Amino acid sequence: MSDIRVLVVEDEPIASAAHAAYVQRLDGFSLAGTAPDGQSALRLLAEFSAAGNPVELVLLDMNLPDLHGLDIARRMRSSGLFADIIAITAVRELNIVRSAVAIGVVQYLIKPFTYATFAEKLTNYRLFREQLASSDDGKNKTGASQSDVDQAFASLRTPSELQLPKGLSVSTLDAVKDFLRKEDAAVSASEVMDELGMSRVTARRYLEYLADAGSVSRAPRYGAPGRPENEYRWTRA
Amino acid sequence: MSDIRVLVVEDEPIASAAHAAYVQRLDGFSLAGTAPDGQSALRLLAEFSAAGNPVELVLLDMNLPDLHGLDIARRMRSSGLFADIIAITAVRELNIVRSAVAIGVVQYLIKPFTYATFAEKLTNYRLFREQLASSDDGKNKTGASQSDVDQAFASLRTPSELQLPKGLSVSTLDAVKDFLRKEDAAVSASEVMDELGMSRVTARRYLEYLADAGSVSRAPRYGAPGRPENEYRWTRA
DNA sequence: ACCGTTGCGTTCATATTGGTCATGAAAGGT
DNA sequence: ACCTTTCATGACCAATATGAACGCAACGGT
Numbered sequence: 001m002s003d004i005r006v007l008v009v010e011d012e013p014i015a016s017a018a019h020a021a022y023v024q025r026l027d028g029f030s031l032a033g034t035a036p037d038g039q040s041a042l043r044l045l046a047e048f049s050a051a052g053n054p055v056e057l058v059l060l061d062m063n064l065p066d067l068h069g070l071d072i073a074r075r076m077r078s079s080g081l082f083a084d085i086i087a088i089t090a091v092r093e094l095n096i097v098r099s100a101v102a103i104g105v106v107q108y109l110i111k112p113f114t115y116a117t118f119a120e121k122l123t124n125y126r127l128f129r130e131q132l133a134s135s136d137d138g139k140n141k142t143g144a145s146q147s148d149v150d151q152a153f154a155s156l157r158t159p160s161e162l163q164l165p166k167g168l169s170v171s172t173l174d175a176v177k178d179f180l181r182k183e184d185a186a187v188s189a190s191e192v193m194d195e196l197g198m199s200r201v202t203a204r205r206y207l208e209y210l211a212d213a214g215s216v217s218r219a220p221r222y223g224a225p226g227r228p229e230n231e232y233r234w235t236r237a
Numbered sequence: 238m239s240d241i242r243v244l245v246v247e248d249e250p251i252a253s254a255a256h257a258a259y260v261q262r263l264d265g266f267s268l269a270g271t272a273p274d275g276q277s278a279l280r281l282l283a284e285f286s287a288a289g290n291p292v293e294l295v296l297l298d299m300n301l302p303d304l305h306g307l308d309i310a311r312r313m314r315s316s317g318l319f320a321d322i323i324a325i326t327a328v329r330e331l332n333i334v335r336s337a338v339a340i341g342v343v344q345y346l347i348k349p350f351t352y353a354t355f356a357e358k359l360t361n362y363r364l365f366r367e368q369l370a371s372s373d374d375g376k377n378k379t380g381a382s383q384s385d386v387d388q389a390f391a392s393l394r395t396p397s398e399l400q401l402p403k404g405l406s407v408s409t410l411d412a413v414k415d416f417l418r419k420e421d422a423a424v425s426a427s428e429v430m431d432e433l434g435m436s437r438v439t440a441r442r443y444l445e446y447l448a449d450a451g452s453v454s455r456a457p458r459y460g461a462p463g464r465p466e467n468e469y470r471w472t473r474a
Numbered sequence: 475a476c477c478g479t480t481g482c483g484t485t486c487a488t489a490t491t492g493g494t495c496a497t498g499a500a501a502g503g504t
Numbered sequence: 505a506c507c508t509t510t511c512a513t514g515a516c517c518a519a520t521a522t523g524a525a526c527g528c529a530a531c532g533g534t
Binding site: 074077078080082083084085097098099101102103104105106107108110129132149152153156218219220222223228 | 315339342386389390436
């Protein structure tokens with residue numbers, strides 16, 4: 001799959017350069033350009049679109065000298081530019097989140113943010129696109145089902161793998177992830193317990209977390225007597 | 238908090254009435270009206286908006302006689318109508334999901350769906366609104382943080398578990414439902430057993446549940462020796 | 475018409491696992 | 505050194521698919 005073309009819209013030069021660098025540093029994305037204000041952003045978007053090389057994602061700062069981010073989004077939609085938008089905003093103006101969602105903002109970044117947070121949001125977006133593409137173009141001629149769409153939307157949601165929930169540790173999580181990646185087939189909690197020497201409760205907790213985060217898929221294993229055993233399979237590239 | 242005003246846009250009278258009934262049955266929502274095509278939908282939205290009583294959520298069918306759902310959404314945005322949209326579509330046109338997201342579709346429902354699915358999506362939307370309102374208006378003068386926004390987005394996009402009778406599991410039910418939707422012809426319990434690898438008893442239990450819930454029809458299949466076999470067919474619109 | 479045959483519907487006990495709680499050990503801060 | 509916080513564990517109860525056993529309804533040959 002080719003890279004997702006990104007336009008960075010940000011008036012402050014230092015922040016703009018930082019965002020641009022972030023994009024180039026991230027796999028699966030390529031920088032289409034940068035714009036310091038709303039007018040030039042709209043012009044650039046229109047030019048790329050006319051050249052048959054449209055921008056697919058806009059990192060849009062809400063505070064710009066000439067236009068507010070919401071206005072830019074509105075004008076984009078009015079003129080038939082349907083690039084997805086990740087909004088970047090300062091802490092105070094949270095009351096515009098709802099309007100932003102209605103215009104098609106897919107993610108929301110609050111300044112100041114770290115590279116890790118940035119990478120998480122963009123990666124979620126990429127996973128969303130990939131899941132949609134695979135359930136659509138794939139061999140599944142019968143069409144995708146509600147659960148497929150739900151799962152795609154779920155990967156757009158943040159699996160805060162940066163900030164682990166209480167009770168989980170990084171090293172244990174890495175061990176479980178490594179084991180899952182190594183195994184091609186689906187594994188059960190008991191198998192993880194045996195292989196890694198941890199308790200079943202612990203193994204299950206980490207597997208469950210990974211399932212919620214979207215990194216692994218979870219399905220019951222039928223055929224044997226007893227309560228069905230969940231089996232987990234690594235899905236994330 | 239007052240109810241969320243909903244407009245139902247759907248050309249088929251039976252489906253329209255069903256969706257309207259669903260809305261009225263659901264806590265926290267009230268029906269603002271119904272529209273059978275795109276033109277009247279846009280007119281109604283404009284009228285409500287002018288009367289200072291705007292619609293906040295639109296249940297928008299994608300297949301309408303005059304305009305495609307995406308066009309309606311686009312015109313809404315162009316004319317300054319920023320109601321949120323839950324898209325309703327048939328299985329085939331999944332390729333428009335991405336465009337839909339860009340115009341601000343917050344949820345996606347695939348026909349045919351059950352009331353439970355419908356209620357889940359709308360409830361998620363309501364939770365999203367409430368979380369946003371509480372973290373904004375609340376005492377938290379320092380403003381909301383990234384995690385607040387993340388949490389709100391999460392409740393919009395996380396499939397919430399709906400209540401099932403004891404003895405049934407969500408994933409198994411999903412598997413059976415997906416299989417039934419994929420098969421156009423009526424299927425027997427034995428066929429479900431073979432295809433999904435579960436036992437005959439289990440398959441039958443889930444099929445019976447779906448039949449009781451009204452999602453599938455049940456009829457005996459004659460012609461072969463032995464006790465007649467029930468066959469199940471997906472019917473829910 | 476009758477009756478054996480056939481295969482599914484139905485019920486129940488059983489086998490395992492999922493989930494939760496409180497406990498214990500280790501790590502980190504004061 | 506003491507207290508607080510964090511994470512893994514063991515033991516418990518609840519949940520859920522399975523298999524076997526029995527009953528039932530239509531078919532088909534006599």
